[in-house]
Amino acid sequence: MEPVGYLVGEVNTNEFTFVTSRELAPPRLEYIVVPVQEPTRTIEVLAQVTSLSISSRLLDTSLGYAEVAAILNRLKASPPVVQGTAQVLGYLEGKSVRFPRHAATPGTAVAMAPDELLRQFFSGIESGIEIGTLINRENVAVQLNPNGLRRHLAVIAQTGAGKSYTVGVILERLLKLGGTVVVFDPNSDYVLMRRDTQHRVTSFADRVEIYRLPTTQAGRIPDEEIGGSKKFTMQFSKLEPGEICQMTGIGETSTNIRKAIQTVWDKLQGRDYTPQMFMAELEQLAEGADAAAQSSAPAKGMPRGTRPLNPAIGDEDAFDQLFHQRTAEKANVAWDDFGKPVDHENHEDHENRERGRESRESPESRESKNGAKLPSLDAMTGAQKALKYVERLERINIWGFEDVPMDDLLKPMTLSVLDVAGVDQWIAEFVVDKVLRETWGVAVNAGLKRPVFFVLEEAHNFVPGGTGTQSQAAAIIKRIASEGRKFGLFMVLITQRPYKVHGDTLSQCNSQIIMRLTNPQDQQAIRQSSESISEGLLADLPGLNIGEAVILGPLVRVPVMVKVGHRESKEGGNDIDVVGALERARSEVITDRREEQARDEKRARGRSEWQEAV
Numbered sequence: 281m282e283p284v285g286y287l288v289g290e291v292n293t294n295e296f297t298f299v300t301s302r303e304l305a306p307p308r309l310e311y312i313v314v315p316v317q318e319p320t321r322t323i324e325v326l327a328q329v330t331s332l333s334i335s336s337r338l339l340d341t342s343l344g345y346a347e348v349a350a351i352l353n354r355l356k357a358s359p360p361v362v363q364g365t366a367q368v369l370g371y372l373e374g375k376s377v378r379f380p381r382h383a384a385t386p387g388t389a390v391a392m393a394p395d396e397l398l399r400q401f402f403s404g405i406e407s408g409i410e411i412g413t414l415i416n417r418e419n420v421a422v423q424l425n426p427n428g429l430r431r432h433l434a435v436i437a438q439t440g441a442g443k444s445y446t447v448g449v450i451l452e453r454l455l456k457l458g459g460t461v462v463v464f465d466p467n468s469d470y471v472l473m474r475r476d477t478q479h480r481v482t483s484f485a486d487r488v489e490i491y492r493l494p495t496t497q498a499g500r501i502p503d504e505e506i507g508g509s510k511k512f513t514m515q516f517s518k519l520e521p522g523e524i525c526q527m528t529g530i531g532e533t534s535t536n537i538r539k540a541i542q543t544v545w546d547k548l549q550g551r552d553y554t555p556q557m558f559m560a561e562l563e564q565l566a567e568g569a570d571a572a573a574q575s576s577a578p579a580k581g582m583p584r585g586t587r588p589l590n591p592a593i594g595d596e597d598a599f600d601q602l603f604h605q606r607t608a609e610k611a612n613v614a615w616d617d618f619g620k621p622v623d624h625e626n627h628e629d630h631e632n633r634e635r636g637r638e639s640r641e642s643p644e645s646r647e648s649k650n651g652a653k654l655p656s657l658d659a660m661t662g663a664q665k666a667l668k669y670v671e672r673l674e675r676i677n678i679w680g681f682e683d684v685p686m687d688d689l690l691k692p693m694t695l696s697v698l699d700v701a702g703v704d705q706w707i708a709e710f711v712v713d714k715v716l717r718e719t720w721g722v723a724v725n726a727g728l729k730r731p732v733f734f735v736l737e738e739a740h741n742f743v744p745g746g747t748g749t750q751s752q753a754a755a756i757i758k759r760i761a762s763e764g765r766k767f768g769l770f771m772v773l774i775t776q777r778p779y780k781v782h783g784d785t786l787s788q789c790n791s792q793i794i795m796r797l798t799n800p801q802d803q804q805a806i807r808q809s810s811e812s813i814s815e816g817l818l819a820d821l822p823g824l825n826i827g828e829a830v831i832l833g834p835l836v837r838v839p840v841m842v843k844v845g846h847r848e849s850k851e852g853g854n855d856i857d858v859v860g861a862l863e864r865a866r867s868e869v870i871t872d873r874r875e876e877q878a879r880d881e882k883r884a885r886g887r888s889e890w891q892e893a894v
Contacts, residue, residue: 283389285364287314291383294368296327298390305362308332309820309841310416311393312366316384325380326393326401326838327366330816335361366390367816369838372400377837395420401837409453411446412845415828422842424450426457428791428835429733430765435774436806437795442827442844443774444469446793447735449847450772451695454733455484461695462719463735464712464742468500468701470735473849474507481507482849488695489688493678493703493711500701501852512698513680514714516673517553521545526752527710528669536662537669540565543659552681555674562670565655565663676707684718692730705741706752712742713753716760723767731768734760739773740780754782761788779805791833796824812839 285300296314306312310329315322336358339348352358370377398420408423437443448470451461463470474485482488491512492503503509519527521542530537544561551557673679689696698715700708719732736742736757743757744750760769762784773789775781779801787809794813797803803818812832817839820830827844 281313281391281394283391284312285390287384287386287388287390288363289386291386293380293383295365296368296384297363297365300362300364300390302334302360302362305332305364306392307416311369311398311414312390313393313397314384314388314390316371316380316382318380318382323371323380324397325371325384326369326397328369330365330367332362332364335363337361367814369401372397375404377401402840407457409450409457410845411449411453411831412842415841415843418843421845422831422836422840424831424835425837426454428833429770429772431790431834432761432765432771432773432788433791433793433833433835434739434778434786434789434809435772435793435795436776436778436797436802437829438776438797438799438802440826441796441824442829443776443793443795444737445827445847445851446795446829446844447772447774448473448849448851449844451735452484452848455487455693455695458693458730459695459733460690460692460730461733461735462689462715463695463697464708464715464737465697465699466701466708466738466741467852468699469737469852470697471501471506471509471699472852473695473697475505475850476848477850479850484695484848487693488697490697490699492699493707494680509699511680512678512684512711513682514678514711515552515681515683516555516558516679517548517551518683523714524670524673526713527706528672530666530669534662534665536658537666538662539656539659540662540666541670543655544663555670555679559667559670559674562663562667565660566667568655568660568663676704678707678711684715686718686722689715690719690722690728690730690732709742709752712736713756716753716756719769720756720760720764720767723764723769728768731770733770733772735772735774737774739775740777743773743782743785744780745782746780758782758785761785776802778802778809781805783809791831791835793829793831793835794821795829796826797821814839 284304284306285298287296288299289297291297298312300306306329308329308331312327312329313324314327316325338351338355338358343351368380370379372378395417398414398417402414402420402422405423405425407426409426410421410423412422414420414422435443435447437446444467451463451470451473454461465471471490473488474482474490476482485507490506490509492509494511494513521538524530524541524545525534525538530541532538540562544558544565547561548558688694698711700711716734719734722728723732742751743754743761757771761771764770771789773781773786777799778786779799783805786805789809792806792810792813794806797806798821803821806813807818810832813830817830817832820841824830824841828841829844830839830841832839
């Protein structure tokens with residue numbers, strides 16, 4: 281190998297300086313190789329050029345203009361000194377990359393790394409995912425190690441840098457390898473994966489399923505363009521009381537409202553009920569509270585503190601009376617003056633037992649004479665306030681008599697895209713939370729037959745950091761990020777705002793694909809969450825072009841900068857062509873003006889012909 285420079289100055293095990301010439305200098309980010317002598321062998325160490333500089337011994341910075349002009353007039357030129365610095369990446373030992381324990385000797389020749397050596401470093405991975413090529417070597421492919429996904433992956437880039445396109449490349453390769461992938465898509469970025477840019481069917485189209493919520497909000501991309509979709513519904517009767525409270529924003533301190541929800545939920549168990557049926561039961565419970573309150577209020581003209589009820593009946597009995605009367609209308613049974621069911625065979629004994637038992641029991645455990653639980657006072661008073669919360673669920677069209685299709689989502693070699701574009705954020709959060717919890721339950725209780733990869737776009741909205749309002753899905757995302765790998769659940773978090781993502785969750789993503797990023801807060805978040813990124817790589821992020829990325833962590837043997845390769849499917853996340861849209865708008869205006877002018881001319885001709893005829 282022809283040398284392109286020589287080591288000079290102090291050389292250490294992780295960095296060195298070399299001198300070169302203008303003609304031979306390798307470009308920045310290029311890969312070079314230097315031999316390192318160990319006690320028993322010589323190893324070829326790979327390094328990457330991190331900077332280049334040109335200086336002159338004659339033209340020192342302390343010289344003034346006249347001095348520099350005099351030197352140049354006399355010597356005509358000043359010989360340049362070209363220096364480069366390089367970061368040591370390591371050497372190959374079998375399929376593993378090792379870091380040298382010895383430094384090279386000053387004066388050692390530096391050569392360009394041959395393509396074959398680079399392929400050994402960045403390709404040759406069993407069942408690898410080909411992501412693209414080296415930035416400076418387009419004939420050297422870069423493959424990702426699928427085992428690197430076991431520690432989760434974060435894809436980070438500012439808007440427009442190409443992160444959704446890059447993730448699409450990875451998903452296509454992962455699907456072909458047999459992966460089971462579930463994508464939560466709040467921007468319809470992945471709904472076109474059945475079609476290519478020419479609207480032809482992709483080679484994996486039969487393994488892609490698009491799910492959309494049955495809401496009244498139109499999708500960003502119509503069904504006809506994506507090749508059809510399935511309706512994603514949830515069964516309201518499968519919700520737990522805690523889930524209802526969480527969805528509607530009922531806090532832990534709203535104990536009466538929660539008791540009302542629990543009371544109605546208990547009553548409806550064993551039935552496949554809808555939100556409307558749940559609301560009806562809540563209204564009935566609330567009406568009981570109103571009626572009992574009216575019955576216990578002082579009548580007109582009566583002294584304050586007295587009630588128009590039988591003095592033997594207390595407040596709780598008034599509630600019981602109303603409850604039994606409403607049930608009697610359905611059961612067509614007789615009731616006595618105290619609102620108690622009449623047992624004609626043994627009425628007196630039952631009445632005495634009921635009075636004795638009711639005096640001993642608390643409102644939380646009161647029962648009727650036939651053993652049925654009566655609603656507590658707290659539940660009845662909380663029902664009225666609960667109505668306004670549950671009404672929020674009644675208004676959205678995501679409920680059906682079929683629940684989350686877990687068997688379909690967990691099928692082998694299937695890519696399921698849950699398109700939540702256009703729906704309210706709290707609905708999207710609930711969908712994410714519901715699917716992740718259902719899968720977590722399967723993984724923990726029954727075990728998964730195969731690994732499942734969850735792709736979460738706009739991750740900063742679903743697992744935010746800080747102490748502000750938390751997403752409904754944040755808790756289960758954090759749990760899967762910290763414990764999911766034990767059960768075969770892996771996350772791919774995608775965000776343009778890493779500093780807004782929960783810090784512990786982001787740090788659980790040991791592999792990272794980072795594209796163009798200029799915001800200092802975002803760069804600081806990456807610095808804190810990644811152990812693999814150097815200051816040099818951080819400094820490179822603002823200068824990356826669209827489609828270029830830095831890849832770190834177990835996905836690759838050493839940190840690498842790549843140019844993302846071709847994607848078979850069409851991207852759904854393209855930005856609007858503003859220039860083209862404006863041109864179409866101008867064209868429409870011109871067309872409208874011509875049509876209006878033609879109509880005016882026609883009307884004018886018609887009047888003229890009529891006048892001539894007259």
